Amino acid sequence: MTVRHALLALLSEGPKYGLRLGQEFEARTGEIWPLNTGQVYTTLQRLERDGLVESDDDADTGPKKDFRITAAGDEELRRWLRTPGDNGAPPRDELVIKVLVATQVPDVHVAELIQVHRRHLVETMRAYSRLKEDAGEHDVGLLLVVDAELFRLDAVSRWLDTAEARLRRRPDPDAVATVPARPKLRGRVGARR
Amino acid sequence: MSGVLELHQVAKSYGEGPNTVHALHGIDLTAQAGELVAIMGPSGSGKSTLLTIAGTLEVADEGAVLVEGQDVATMSANDRARLRRRSVGYVFQDFNLLAGLTAAENVSMPLELDGLRPKAARAAAHAALDELGVADRAGHYPDQLSGGERQRVAIARAVVGDRHLLLTDEPTGALDSVNGEGVMRRLRAACRRGVACVMVTHDAQLASWADRVVFLRDGRIIDHTSAAPGPESLLVPSAES
Numbered sequence: 369m370t371v372r373h374a375l376l377a378l379l380s381e382g383p384k385y386g387l388r389l390g391q392e393f394e395a396r397t398g399e400i401w402p403l404n405t406g407q408v409y410t411t412l413q414r415l416e417r418d419g420l421v422e423s424d425d426d427a428d429t430g431p432k433k434d435f436r437i438t439a440a441g442d443e444e445l446r447r448w449l450r451t452p453g454d455n456g457a458p459p460r461d462e463l464v465i466k467v468l469v470a471t472q473v474p475d476v477h478v479a480e481l482i483q484v485h486r487r488h489l490v491e492t493m494r495a496y497s498r499l500k501e502d503a504g505e506h507d508v509g510l511l512l513v514v515d516a517e518l519f520r521l522d523a524v525s526r527w528l529d530t531a532e533a534r535l536r537r538r539p540d541p542d543a544v545a546t547v548p549a550r551p552k553l554r555g556r557v558g559a560r561r
Numbered sequence: 562m563s564g565v566l567e568l569h570q571v572a573k574s575y576g577e578g579p580n581t582v583h584a585l586h587g588i589d590l591t592a593q594a595g596e597l598v599a600i601m602g603p604s605g606s607g608k609s610t611l612l613t614i615a616g617t618l619e620v621a622d623e624g625a626v627l628v629e630g631q632d633v634a635t636m637s638a639n640d641r642a643r644l645r646r647r648s649v650g651y652v653f654q655d656f657n658l659l660a661g662l663t664a665a666e667n668v669s670m671p672l673e674l675d676g677l678r679p680k681a682a683r684a685a686a687h688a689a690l691d692e693l694g695v696a697d698r699a700g701h702y703p704d705q706l707s708g709g710e711r712q713r714v715a716i717a718r719a720v721v722g723d724r725h726l727l728l729t730d731e732p733t734g735a736l737d738s739v740n741g742e743g744v745m746r747r748l749r750a751a752c753r754r755g756v757a758c759v760m761v762t763h764d765a766q767l768a769s770w771a772d773r774v775v776f777l778r779d780g781r782i783i784d785h786t787s788a789a790p791g792p793e794s795l796l797v798p799s800a801e802s
């Protein structure tokens with residue numbers, strides 16, 4: 369989530385002052401992403417320096433100072449909206465590493481470890497689902513943000529299910545030595561972060 | 562406090578000799594009025610078996626099943642059939658709609674069998690179909706419905722009337738996520754009215770609508786979630802610029 373582009377999007381509706389930008393940002397993301405006022409002003413300063421927003425120089429510099437999006441800012445916003453998300457390199461997920469490591473550590477029951485993480489995931493997801501239930505069906509901003517988080521956690525939970533099923537079918541660990549060499553992925557997988 | 566549904570040390574096997582499948586062992590499970598309990602587990606872990614036993618459609622080999630405080634083993638077959646019709650709403654994994662009846666008739670029939678006037682039963686059926694967004698398919702026969710529509714008709718049939726226990730087997734398996742969420746909101750609303758609900762699923766997102774999640778593996782309960790945390794338990798991640 370880039371605050372820069374979120375502020376540009378809010379300004380694309382018309383001029384606004386900093387304090388209001390912070391409030392609108394929070395309201396529209398269902399208050400899941402709080403943003404402090406300092407962060408709003410630093411980002412606005414950088415946007416102004418880059419010529420993407422402008423303000424009235426003569427007006428006072430207090431919280432009521434209005435900002436407007438410039439033509440360059442509008443162009444930047446539209447370019448960013450169409451730029452693909454970073455799906456290239458898989459992130460080095462902590463949970464993936466824990467499960468991988470657990471398969472190597474003696475006397476660790478991997479299925480049990482997987483269940484511990486699955487339970488935590490479902491408990492976190494339950495808090496999000498409760499948020500969704502309380503929100504009702506009209507609060508689209510909140511629902512979209514919560515859905516995204518639920519799908520992300522759901523993907524991790526499905527990965528755990530798959531990992532458990534794979535490890536169940538795993539041949540005798542002593543047979544691992546005879547597994548043919550596989551192409552080296554090490555340079556690529558998990559390169560990011 | 563006693564539950565609407567109580568299972569005590571329930572076991573069930575299928576087949577004999579070397580082909581025996583031990584589908585369930587030592588299952589203890591309670592669902593209170595107003596509570597939604599999810600049963601999560603991989604394929605073949607015994608979820609549907611557990612639900613059919615809870616719904617008195619099959620008999621446990623060992624242990625006791627109590628519905629609204631009554632031990633189902635002591636009831637006559639007729640009494641069990643009445644209990645299923647009157648108190649238990651059941652959503653089958655394969656929907657189990659009657660092919661010769663329209664969607665609306667599938668929903669209203671159990672109410673009519675239970676003595677409700679046809680007109681009132683039809684009105685109740687229509688309201689339930691409407692809430693699930695399939696009112697415009699009321700006159701269609703099951704083979705004229707899409708998989709997701711059939712599923713919603715099956716749910717309407719289970720939630721209609723004054724049931725105290727809802728048993729649902731993968732209730733949103735054929736639905737996209739927005740329609741699936743609609744079904745979960747409907748089930749949660751039933752719970753708020755005091756219905757006890759047991760929902761079987763292998764889907765973590767669905768299970769996360771429950772008050773409590775019970776994890777099944779190889780016919781045993783291996784784990785369960787702790788008491789439901791509220792949304793305030795969420796750690797608020799801060800935005801990055």
Ligand SMILES: Nc1ncnc2c1ncn2[C@@H]1O[C@H](COP(=O)(O)OP(=O)(O)OP(=O)(O)O)[C@@H](O)[C@H]1O
Binds near residue numbers: 576603605607609654
């Ligand atoms: N009528 C039957 N006769 C013999 N075996 C059965 C019968 N019903 C179920 N089983 C076996 O009992 C076990 C549990 O089956 P069950 O249908 O309860 O699984 P499930 O958790 O619902 O799986 P799924 O997610 O695939 O629906 C399986 O191994 C299944 O093959």
Ligand SMILES: [Mg+2]
Binds near residue numbers: 609610654
């Ligand atoms: Mg099943």
